[in-house]
Amino acid sequence: MSYAELKRELKRGEVHPLYLLYGTEDYLIEDVLEEITASVLDEDEKDFNLSRYDMRETPVDAALDEGETLPFFGERRLVIARNASFLTGQKDTEKIEHDLERLKNYTASPPPETVMIITAPYEKLDERKKVVKQLKSHAAVLQAAPLEGGELAKWIDTYVKEKNIAIAAEARQQLAERFANDLMQLASELDKLCLYAGDDGTITSEAVELLAPKTLEDNVFHLVDLIAKEKVKEALQTMYDLLKQNEEPVKLTALIARQFRMMLQAKELGRRGYSEQKIAGVVKVHPYAVKVARKQSQNFSEKGLQAILKELAVLDETLKTGRMEKELALELFVTQIPHLKKEA
Incomplete structure (x- = not known):
């Protein structure tokens, strides 16, 4: 599933019980995490029904235990399991033991009242592993790869449009050239430029030169x-x-x-x-x-x-x-x- 498709689903209120977000573009992963969280839980529900785990420090069993627990004072529970390096070919230097057989069983039939998000901020997963195949088969999967070409240009247009701002073609090209490698930095530069443009304004090439200087x-x-x-x-x-x-x-x-x-x-x-x-x-x-x-x-x-x-x-x-x-x-x-x- 592409980033754009996943965003459209969330705007329609469609949420899956299981997500796998992997890849090296951190901004896309964090943006989707934020949107899923907002779709699943109200602010006052987060204290009771939002759990976060770092798989470099905690066994996956802890996240699964939480995922199999009924929500408290709410309709759904959200569990976020970050840094699932056990899905890659990397050697686990933290020596944490993960019950991957149990994870496979969970992914085959995830509880409908829980939304489980597993993130793996790595370029590749080990496709030979059964647990990876199982996840890709049953989860909504986003490969957060760097945006390029028309995809990046469209992302810039959408980002500023949501703030009621337009952007000149030359300005878009300048920003794409300068910040293609860092979407997080590009978003920060766009926020600054949108403020400079003002309500219903336009981001110009001159503004980019003034506020987003070349590296x-x-x-x-x-x-x-x-x-x-x-x-x-x-x-x-x-x-x-x-x-x-x-x-x-x-x-x-x-x-x-x-x-x-x-x-x-x-x-x-x-x-x-x-x-x-x-x-x-x-x-x-x-x-x-x-x-x-x-x-x-x-x-x-x-x-x-x-x-x-x-x-x-x-x-x-x-x-x-x-x-x-x-x-x-x-x-x-x-x-x-x-x-x-x-x-x-």
Whole structure:
């Protein structure tokens, strides 16, 4: 079930007796938890009928005991079992013993008066485990993966619309580029921008520039983009601006190298037929970052990217050993890029 589908169900008042929420996008998990809680319990019922357990510290039996207990002064009980690492292939370092056979039995026939939510904030579950298969078969399942492309744009539109605010297309694109990796931070930035826009207002590109400034990584993306397009003068100015902000040259070099490395990986894997989503899984980055890297890599051959990465390794060593003044070393690297591309 998708995040949007689950949200629509909850708006209709449809609640399942068992949920499995897993994945690395914490914001989606927390948002759904909050909505389910609001749908199941009134504020004055939470003291009696809301129980929370951390599976890293407590056996799953405790949550199941609570789930099998009738609600007190209310119609339903809500049990939240967090951090169910026993659903993954990870080794349990906490040495907590979980009765997974009992959990399987519970999932086969969950009590109708209880809503049980199991969260597993991990990228993958171990599909070989019977308890995972059982849960996926009987629970309402949300895979909280990072939103991408049109999905992320739609989420931004929906988020601001609920606050009676509109957003300009350019502003939406800027925010998607800057905060695709952190939905929690994106929500925080949108809250700030909505307040700035005022009732029935519109979030503009100018407001984003004013209130949601670029991160260092964003500036490095821009710098590499200028380098890729051989806009040497603009690239040097961007580099000088970063140095004026006291950004460490060694750190800048590492971030530039990471971007060129991602470009090479995206180019190589794309040639093998990998989709952007699959490349993102291999490289361990957000799909949007892969999309940007693939676009930038079109300006280079594979040999050209390999030559630039070798030069970046030399630059890193030069900066760390102090063989040359740091700003001059970075300048030389930026001005060499067009020649490295041609030589390759």
